[in-house]
Amino acid sequence: VSKAWDRLLPTLEELRDISSAARLLAWDQAAMMPPKGAGTRAHAMATIEAIAHARLTDPNVGEALEELAEDQSLDDAQKAHVRVLRRDFERAIKVPPELVRAIAERTAHAYQAWTKARAASDFSILEPELTTLFDLKKQEADAIGWEEERYDSLLDQYEPGSTTVEIEAMFTELSGGLRPLADAILDAAREPPSFRHGDYDEDKQKSLCNWLASHLGFDADGGRLDTSPHPFTMPIGDGDVRQTTFTDRKALLSSIYAVIHETGHALYEQGLPGELVGLPAGRVPSLGMHESQSRLWENQVGRSRPFTNFLLPHLKEVFPEELGMVTPEEFHRGVNHPERTLIRIYADEVTYNLHVVLRFRLELAIFRDELEVADLPDAWDEAMLRTVGVQPEDDASGVLQDMHWSIGAMGYFPTYTIGTLYAAAFYRKADEDLGGLDDELRAGKTERLLDWLRTNIHSHAYLLPAPELARKVLGEPPGAGPFLEYLRAKYSDIYGMSL
Amino acid sequence: VSKAWDRLLPTLEELRDISSAARLLAWDQAAMMPPKGAGTRAHAMATIEAIAHARLTDPNVGEALEELAEDQSLDDAQKAHVRVLRRDFERAIKVPPELVRAIAERTAHAYQAWTKARAASDFSILEPELTTLFDLKKQEADAIGWEEERYDSLLDQYEPGSTTVEIEAMFTELSGGLRPLADAILDAAREPPSFRHGDYDEDKQKSLCNWLASHLGFDADGGRLDTSPHPFTMPIGDGDVRQTTFTDRKALLSSIYAVIHETGHALYEQGLPGELVGLPAGRVPSLGMHESQSRLWENQVGRSRPFTNFLLPHLKEVFPEELGMVTPEEFHRGVNHPERTLIRIYADEVTYNLHVVLRFRLELAIFRDELEVADLPDAWDEAMLRTVGVQPEDDASGVLQDMHWSIGAMGYFPTYTIGTLYAAAFYRKADEDLGGLDDELRAGKTERLLDWLRTNIHSHAYLLPAPELARKVLGEPPGAGPFLEYLRAKYSDIYGMSL
Numbered sequence: 001v002s003k004a005w006d007r008l009l010p011t012l013e014e015l016r017d018i019s020s021a022a023r024l025l026a027w028d029q030a031a032m033m034p035p036k037g038a039g040t041r042a043h044a045m046a047t048i049e050a051i052a053h054a055r056l057t058d059p060n061v062g063e064a065l066e067e068l069a070e071d072q073s074l075d076d077a078q079k080a081h082v083r084v085l086r087r088d089f090e091r092a093i094k095v096p097p098e099l100v101r102a103i104a105e106r107t108a109h110a111y112q113a114w115t116k117a118r119a120a121s122d123f124s125i126l127e128p129e130l131t132t133l134f135d136l137k138k139q140e141a142d143a144i145g146w147e148e149e150r151y152d153s154l155l156d157q158y159e160p161g162s163t164t165v166e167i168e169a170m171f172t173e174l175s176g177g178l179r180p181l182a183d184a185i186l187d188a189a190r191e192p193p194s195f196r197h198g199d200y201d202e203d204k205q206k207s208l209c210n211w212l213a214s215h216l217g218f219d220a221d222g223g224r225l226d227t228s229p230h231p232f233t234m235p236i237g238d239g240d241v242r243q244t245t246f247t248d249r250k251a252l253l254s255s256i257y258a259v260i261h262e263t264g265h266a267l268y269e270q271g272l273p274g275e276l277v278g279l280p281a282g283r284v285p286s287l288g289m290h291e292s293q294s295r296l297w298e299n300q301v302g303r304s305r306p307f308t309n310f311l312l313p314h315l316k317e318v319f320p321e322e323l324g325m326v327t328p329e330e331f332h333r334g335v336n337h338p339e340r341t342l343i344r345i346y347a348d349e350v351t352y353n354l355h356v357v358l359r360f361r362l363e364l365a366i367f368r369d370e371l372e373v374a375d376l377p378d379a380w381d382e383a384m385l386r387t388v389g390v391q392p393e394d395d396a397s398g399v400l401q402d403m404h405w406s407i408g409a410m411g412y413f414p415t416y417t418i419g420t421l422y423a424a425a426f427y428r429k430a431d432e433d434l435g436g437l438d439d440e441l442r443a444g445k446t447e448r449l450l451d452w453l454r455t456n457i458h459s460h461a462y463l464l465p466a467p468e469l470a471r472k473v474l475g476e477p478p479g480a481g482p483f484l485e486y487l488r489a490k491y492s493d494i495y496g497m498s499l
Numbered sequence: 500v501s502k503a504w505d506r507l508l509p510t511l512e513e514l515r516d517i518s519s520a521a522r523l524l525a526w527d528q529a530a531m532m533p534p535k536g537a538g539t540r541a542h543a544m545a546t547i548e549a550i551a552h553a554r555l556t557d558p559n560v561g562e563a564l565e566e567l568a569e570d571q572s573l574d575d576a577q578k579a580h581v582r583v584l585r586r587d588f589e590r591a592i593k594v595p596p597e598l599v600r601a602i603a604e605r606t607a608h609a610y611q612a613w614t615k616a617r618a619a620s621d622f623s624i625l626e627p628e629l630t631t632l633f634d635l636k637k638q639e640a641d642a643i644g645w646e647e648e649r650y651d652s653l654l655d656q657y658e659p660g661s662t663t664v665e666i667e668a669m670f671t672e673l674s675g676g677l678r679p680l681a682d683a684i685l686d687a688a689r690e691p692p693s694f695r696h697g698d699y700d701e702d703k704q705k706s707l708c709n710w711l712a713s714h715l716g717f718d719a720d721g722g723r724l725d726t727s728p729h730p731f732t733m734p735i736g737d738g739d740v741r742q743t744t745f746t747d748r749k750a751l752l753s754s755i756y757a758v759i760h761e762t763g764h765a766l767y768e769q770g771l772p773g774e775l776v777g778l779p780a781g782r783v784p785s786l787g788m789h790e791s792q793s794r795l796w797e798n799q800v801g802r803s804r805p806f807t808n809f810l811l812p813h814l815k816e817v818f819p820e821e822l823g824m825v826t827p828e829e830f831h832r833g834v835n836h837p838e839r840t841l842i843r844i845y846a847d848e849v850t851y852n853l854h855v856v857l858r859f860r861l862e863l864a865i866f867r868d869e870l871e872v873a874d875l876p877d878a879w880d881e882a883m884l885r886t887v888g889v890q891p892e893d894d895a896s897g898v899l900q901d902m903h904w905s906i907g908a909m910g911y912f913p914t915y916t917i918g919t920l921y922a923a924a925f926y927r928k929a930d931e932d933l934g935g936l937d938d939e940l941r942a943g944k945t946e947r948l949l950d951w952l953r954t955n956i957h958s959h960a961y962l963l964p965a966p967e968l969a970r971k972v973l974g975e976p977p978g979a980g981p982f983l984e985y986l987r988a989k990y991s992d993i994y995g996m997s998l
Contacts, residue, residue, distance in 0.1 A: 013542070013546075014546055016542070017542050017543040017545075017546035017547065018543075018546065018547070018550075020539055020540075020542075020543040021520045021523075021524060021543050021546075021547050024520075024523060024524060024527060024543075025520060025523060028523060028527065032531070032723065033739065034719065034720055034721055034722050034723055034738070034739055035720050035721075036718070036720050036721035036737075036738030036739065037721070037735060037736060037737075037738045037739030038738070039737065039738060040519060040735065040736030040737050040738055040739055040777070041519075041736070041739070043512070043515070043516050043519075043736075044516040044517075044519040044520050044523075044736065046516075047512075047513055047516035047517065047520075048516070048517070048520055051517075051550060219535070220533065221533055221534050221535050222533055222534075222535035222536070223533050224531065224533055236536060236539065237536060237539030237540070237542075237543065238535075238536075238538065238539050239533070239535030239536045239537070239538060239539055240532065240533055240535065240536030240539055240540070278539070
């Protein structure tokens with residue numbers, strides 16, 4: 001038994017509880033809060049965050065960490081908690097309070113400027129704010145420290161254990177293979193099936209979402225499913241994982257695939273070991289790993305031919321008039337219809353990651369001091385034309401479409417693609433291990449798959465960094481291969497061609 | 500400008516924010532939380548409460564209060580904040596931490612014992628826990644201190660500024676007048692109209708509740724209306740006041756009058772001046788004053804003949820089959836049907852306060868060391884027969900029906916009746932001041948009444964203690980007279996007799 005651990009534990013539990021309150025404030029803000037409560041909420045969230053920061057950076061925490069670094073009596077979970085806490089602690093103490101404050105203030109201004117700039121489709125409104133914010137983020141990265149290059153420090157916030165060099169190599173492999181493949185697939189694509197746009201009662205969509213989430217294994221006694229303009233998943237604490245979906249009267253597929261995606265996140269959170277949840281290592285190890293679960297359920301499962309075959313009759317029961325005449329083939333094609341689109345969030349599985357790689361390369365160039373913020377619009381438009389094959393009409397449909405940079409979330413974009421690549425690799429491995437997943441999906445059965453994910457991924461929480469966990473699961477470092485093969489197989493089948 | 504005030508203000512704002520988080524945790528627990536989140540939530544709430552307690556009892560707060568007590572530069576609102584904060588501070592520091600912990604632990608046990616005891620209808624299961632808890636509450640009262648008698652200290656928690664002597668005198672006047680009046684009314688009562696029990700679609704009830712709340716002035720952009728098993732109102736902060744109602748398929752009136760009652764509370768909260776909300780004096784001055792608003796809307800407005808005449812056609816539109824044949828006279832009689840019931844929460848306007856006075860007298864006797872907890876069941880049954888005129892069948896329908904004592908809420912019961920008496924007096928005064936309220940209610944118009952309440956009560960927040968505010972509004976000390984006259988007039992009219 002470790003005395004330093006016993007001294008630290010009450011602080012860990014306090015941090016867990018404060019964080020749970022902070023998460024509830026955030027969930028409620030997005031899913032429940034009435035509009036006039038916004039001011040009150042902003043104050044409450046800032047205060048709770050300041051309290052959490054003060055607890056985390058208390059000198060007693062630093063002393064306990066010093067002692068525990070050399071404590072041989074800790075078990076594996078305790079060692080992982082200490083490792084993760086040390087990381088959180090150091091990131092928190094290394095950034096001077098003035099810089100923290102400056103970034104918070106500048107972020108608020110930049111976000112305001114972004115909403116204005118996007119409405120006016122004029123990057124110049126955002127440019128000065130964004131220039132300052134990128135500079136502050138560089139200072140932050142330098143304060144935290146890095147070895148190989150500055151972007152590592154940003155990446156480390158969302159993908160601890162991954163390095164820029166590795167990600168860049170993975171993305172180069174990806175885009176090398178993806179661009180010709182995407183061109184071939186897009187050339188083969190025909191008109192989208194008409195059921196993709198219709199008039200679908202939103203209450204019925206909500207009922208369908210509830211059914212689907214439960215069917216895939218979401219435990220409604222240990223969470224909630226609500227609606228919000230931007231779907232998200234938020235773990236409040238052990239036994240309380242909340243997801244949202246959204247509904248669009250005109251587009252049934254949006255809510256269906258939003259709920260499958262978020263259920264993927266929620267199943268991961270519900271699969272974390274209860275005794276670890278809330279403590280430092282009782283969380284998902286990276287955003288990319290989180291995204292691997294949402295993408296796997298949304299795409300490898302939800303957009304597969306066997307699962308769309310299973311799904312369609314259920315949708316027809318609810319919407320007999322709108323979908324009665326749709327064939328399984330049409331439905332599967334409609335669910336997987338690829339398009340050259342300007343907007344990332346509307347992009348399909350084929351082109352989505354081209355959008356992400358573009359953003360990663362641009363932000364990386366800025367942190368390498370190879371690109372000025374002022375030159376972003378031109379660099380963006382040029383890269384869009386070269387990779388996705390379309391030219392933005394204006395700033396709003398180009399460089400201004402995402403809020404990420406204006407809220408200071410530099411280093412975040414790659415997590416989407418890391419998730420995509422992990423998802424394809426994990427699914428292939430699960431199918432190898434289990435065999436016969438297709439037959440099960442055709443019957444809507446996903447229990448064995450979920451079991452495999454629970455055993456191989458969810459139950460490990462953050463006991464290992466994400467890249468180590470991925471290697472452990474796959475038996476090799478994750479790469480772009482499985483994803484490219486997956487796309488090739490899927491679209492060869494859909495368009496009856498050899499890719 | 501006061502330097503001590505400027506030093507104190509950030510702490511006040513921090514306390515406001517922490518309290519807002521605590522309220523959201525509590526609201527969510529009752530209205531949204533999935534069952535498996537209960538453990539996580541209990542921890543989070545305890546931690547947030549401990550943080551609030553530590554901030555409130557910080558020695559710096561005590562020092563600032565010392566300085567501010569003699570600070571002549573404060574404006575009236577600041578003086579009120581200082582007065583209320585001093586009260587909160589002293590109540591918080593005078594109780595030793597061990598006693599706080601002992602009460603918290605004992606309460607958890609007593610509440611568990613109460614649920615078991617009630618299920619088994621056996622007071623002896625609760626008796627030892629309740630005996631200890633009453634003893635601890637006596638110690639707490641003594642630690643806080645009191646002048647005339649111990650119960651003052653308990654009362655002061657819910658009704659600051661009221662004394663046991665005053666309440667006892669008011670309640671004696673009330674029960675002296677109410678018992679013969681209730682007997683006369685109950686003798687005149689006929690069979691309840693059959694629409695009181697039916698089959699009312701719950702979604703339609705919810706729509707009706709939303710309409711009613713908005714119609715009475717509830718601002719849905721500054722709050723929410725949800726459902727929960729026990730209706731309640733919770734202010735989260737300025738611009739965010741949440742109420743709940745509940746629905747019972749069999750009883751339309753339950754949800755209708757629950758939502759009118761809670762809207763009364765919510766209108767009060769929404770009428771507090773925004774610049775004060777969250778600071779010490781920016782809240783309602785007592786639970787009785789709060790209850791005066793819910794009772795006034797529920798009874799003086801909602802159960803009045805003109806308002807029931809207004810309401811019925813709206814209900815008929817939603818429930819044409821169930822209510823189509825009900826006459827305005829039947830509806831009004833049904834809404835005001837009196838009965839001798841064993842259970843307080845099912846009691847009508849006539850008998851309700853007899854239930855409350857009974858509880859007040861019993862708990863007062865215990866704090867005066869004139870009654871043992873062990874003797875509660877017999878004392879209860881005897882008092883029920885004498886005052887309400889019915890004999891409990893068992894402990895469950897008698898002494899075990901309410902949770903209040905088992906959760907340590909001694910001194911709480913009188914607030915219900917204080918609210919009732921205030922409500923009748925305020926409504927009479929408003930009608931004198933404004934004239935013609937009946938005609939407006941018949942048209943469903945309540946704007947002038949709400950305006951009067953905003954001006955005379957809501958806008959004052961806690962700048963004055965409740966009894967002072969009541970005297971200021973009424974021009975005289977509040978008593979039982981207006982309520983007794985109100986009942987006499989109402990039931991003389993309903994049963995066509997002279998009471």
